[in-house]
Amino acid sequence: MAEAxxxxxxxxxxxxxxxxxxxxxxxxxxxSAPPSFDVADFPVPHGxxxxxxxxxxxxLRGLHDGTATATGDGVKADIEAPEGVVVETxxxxxxxxxxxxxxxxxxxxxxxxxxERASVVTVPKxxxxxxxxxxxxxxxxxxxxxxxxxxxxxxxxxxxxIDHTGDAVLAANVDYVLGDGAKLxxxxxxxxxxxxxxxxxxxxxxxxxxxxxxxxxxxxxxxVRLHPRVRxxxxxxxxxxxxxxxxxxxxxxxxxxxxxxxxxxxxxxxVYKGALQGQDAxxxxxxxxxxxxxxxxxxxxxxxxxxxxxxxxxxDSVPNLEIETGEIVGAGHASATGRFDDxxxxxxMARGIPELDARRLVxxxxxxxxxxxxxxxxxxxxxxxxxxxxxxxxxx
Amino acid sequence: xxxxxxxxxxxxxxxxxxxKEILKGVDLTVKQGETHAIMGPNGSGKSTLAxxxxxxxxxxxxxxxxxxxxEDVIExxxxxxxxxxxxxxxxxxxxxxxxxxxxxxxxxxxxxxxEAPKLRTWVKEVKEAMERLNMDPAFAERNVNEGFSxxxxxxxxxxQLELLKPKIAVLDETDSGLDVDALRVVSEGVNRVRESGEVxxxxxxxxxxxxxxxxxxxxxxxxxxxxxxSGGPELADKLENxxxxxxxxxxxxx
Numbered sequence: 001m002a003e004a005x006x007x008x009x010x011x012x013x014x015x016x017x018x019x020x021x022x023x024x025x026x027x028x029x030x031x032s033a034p035p036s037f038d039v040a041d042f043p044v045p046h047g048x049x050x051x052x053x054x055x056x057x058x059x060l061r062g063l064h065d066g067t068a069t070a071t072g073d074g075v076k077a078d079i080e081a082p083e084g085v086v087v088e089t090x091x092x093x094x095x096x097x098x099x100x101x102x103x104x105x106x107x108x109x110x111x112x113x114x115x116e117r118a119s120v121v122t123v124p125k126x127x128x129x130x131x132x133x134x135x136x137x138x139x140x141x142x143x144x145x146x147x148x149x150x151x152x153x154x155x156x157x158x159x160x161x162i163d164h165t166g167d168a169v170l171a172a173n174v175d176y177v178l179g180d181g182a183k184l185x186x187x188x189x190x191x192x193x194x195x196x197x198x199x200x201x202x203x204x205x206x207x208x209x210x211x212x213x214x215x216x217x218x219x220x221x222x223x224v225r226l227h228p229r230v231r232x233x234x235x236x237x238x239x240x241x242x243x244x245x246x247x248x249x250x251x252x253x254x255x256x257x258x259x260x261x262x263x264x265x266x267x268x269x270x271v272y273k274g275a276l277q278g279q280d281a282x283x284x285x286x287x288x289x290x291x292x293x294x295x296x297x298x299x300x301x302x303x304x305x306x307x308x309x310x311x312x313x314x315x316d317s318v319p320n321l322e323i324e325t326g327e328i329v330g331a332g333h334a335s336a337t338g339r340f341d342d343x344x345x346x347x348x349m350a351r352g353i354p355e356l357d358a359r360r361l362v363x364x365x366x367x368x369x370x371x372x373x374x375x376x377x378x379x380x381x382x383x384x385x386x387x388x389x390x391x392x393x394x395x396x
Numbered sequence: 397x398x399x400x401x402x403x404x405x406x407x408x409x410x411x412x413x414x415x416k417e418i419l420k421g422v423d424l425t426v427k428q429g430e431t432h433a434i435m436g437p438n439g440s441g442k443s444t445l446a447x448x449x450x451x452x453x454x455x456x457x458x459x460x461x462x463x464x465x466x467e468d469v470i471e472x473x474x475x476x477x478x479x480x481x482x483x484x485x486x487x488x489x490x491x492x493x494x495x496x497x498x499x500x501x502x503x504x505x506x507x508x509x510x511e512a513p514k515l516r517t518w519v520k521e522v523k524e525a526m527e528r529l530n531m532d533p534a535f536a537e538r539n540v541n542e543g544f545s546x547x548x549x550x551x552x553x554x555x556q557l558e559l560l561k562p563k564i565a566v567l568d569e570t571d572s573g574l575d576v577d578a579l580r581v582v583s584e585g586v587n588r589v590r591e592s593g594e595v596x597x598x599x600x601x602x603x604x605x606x607x608x609x610x611x612x613x614x615x616x617x618x619x620x621x622x623x624x625x626s627g628g629p630e631l632a633d634k635l636e637n638x639x640x641x642x643x644x645x646x647x648x649x650x
Binding site: 338342343344346347348349350351352353354355357358361362364365366367368369 | 450451452453473474475477478479484486489490491492493494495496499500503504507508539540556560
């Protein structure tokens with residue numbers, strides 16, 4: 001069940017567990033239009049729709065209403081891949097595009113309708129990489145629409161690190177397709193400059209007995225709105241979705257997740273943690289889990305934790321669990337937003353620790369718990385270093 | 397020799413939109429090597445004294461002075477007081493999620509000592525101190541005070557006392573909520589620190605029970621926001637037999 005503790009003024013945390021009939025999933029019907037690849041199928045949002053009600057539309061720089069035109073030099077993407085990996089740039093008609101999922105909102109459909117060339121990275125079956133695939137997406141100040149596919153053949157194993165830096169207005173769809181028994185770890189770091197706007201839908205299709213681990217790390221940008229979605233292509237699939245965000249003054253960082261347990265005997269574990277500080281720092285976390293009637297043997301848990309460091313920050317955290325069968329192993333969710341409060345600060349300072357160090361200690365500890373679960377040592381190291389830098393720069 | 401001097405200390409607190417004076421002129425001198433027990437009924441202001449000395453922001457000092465070796469304590473921030481050698485073992489230690497005990501202790505020791513303790517000797521030092529307090533080594537990996545039992549919290553406070561070696565230690569109702577075994581272990585910890593002769597101890601308590609384990613040199617009765625009687629250990633025996641009634645009559649407290 002959802003729990004709430006010590007919630008800063010203005011923040012919300014709401015949780016729901018619904019037992020629904022198969023025909024009318026509320027997760028699906030809460031969207032204002034059915035999924036589609038065509039932007040024309042979605043009305044321009046006005047901001048009161050369920051899926052847009054937390055997002056500052058006026059700061060999307062026109063991604064939502066068709067006025068943002070690609071500038072051709074919006075972003076530059078460099079892909080560095082170990083031997084054995086196939087990297088291709090393809091046209092819109094490539095059959096591999098859009099197989100993992102369909103855009104569910106206007107901006108994702110806009111991205112799908114507007115991109116010109118897509119990037120497809122393939123790890124052939126049974127290829128086990130020892131080095132990560134690195135994708136550097138660097139914003140160059142323009143507007144861009146993008147489509148990226150990462151496909152792993154059966155029993156392939158890979159780690160993909162995607163870094164977003166610079167300044168851009170970017171809308172994208174990213175497809176992760178895992179063959180049977182494949183193992184994919186994706187680390188997506190949003191380390192944008194202050195003005196960047198990044199809206200993306202991540203679609204994952206997990207093959208039979210395949211494992212998907214996603215680590216979403218959001219530090220930068222003016223508005224970042226990510227929509228990771230997971231479905232299963234066969235039984236035995238595992239999804240671990242970890243997220244970490246550090247929302248500073250004026251930033252809007254929104255993570256909306258959906259795990260659709262559409263086949264039996266799959267697992268999912270969602271853990272997102274965020275720290276916020278500064279006036280009008282706004283974090284939104286939506287965690288939807290749907291256990292369909294046929295998905296017997298499902299085991300799922302989702303959790304969101306927020307640490308509010310100063311006044312003026314706001315968190316909206318909404319876990320939703322919808323269960324259409326009772327024949328499951330487990331299902332649960334938790335959401336909590338807490339303050340770094342004066343009593344904690346007093347306790348640490350009463351032990352000689354200066355205020356700034358005390359704040360850093362708490363934030364570092366809060367994130368370290370999550371980072372330790374990633375299981376890829378050099379990425380853990382890098383994230384801890386990154387968190388240190390973020391703390392040095394901002395916790396003052 | 398380190399000396400804590402409290403002179404005519406007045407402290408107020410904001411409650412229900414009103415300012416209320418809790419401490420009404422406290423005078424007390426605690427020297428290194430001495431142990432003072434402050435005993436008093438609930439609501440007499442004992443804990444306010446403890447938290448005011450440590451610098452808790454809830455309390456406003458409206459008059460009087462507090463000095464440690466002549467240095468003005470009231471002017472210092474909370475962390476500066478700790479680094480100057482003041483230690484408060486809290487009645488209700490605070491949970492700090494995400495921060496492990498081992499990380500916390502090391503950060504604190506680094507701040508107090510002015511340099512990071514050498515890792516090898518530090519690990520040994522902590523391990524031995526924990527053993528003396530009958531603390532499971534796994535304790536070091538738990539988050540500070542999170543899910544600790546009452547006894548574990550108090551042992552953790554005394555562990556810090558042993559490691560940080562303050563000049564003046566204020567123990568605020570360290571005995572409350574402890575069973576006899578835990579009380580003995582915690583008292584032994586306090587006594588080890590006292591035996592060094594380098595700490596002045598201000599033991600704040602409601603009950604005389606802990607004074608069977610920790611023998612004070614001086615006993616003060618606290619009522620109505622000030623010390624109303626001072627004496628030797630025999631004063632504790634009197635309180636044991638007669639209670640606080642003689643001091644609370646006439647509405648002196650609150």
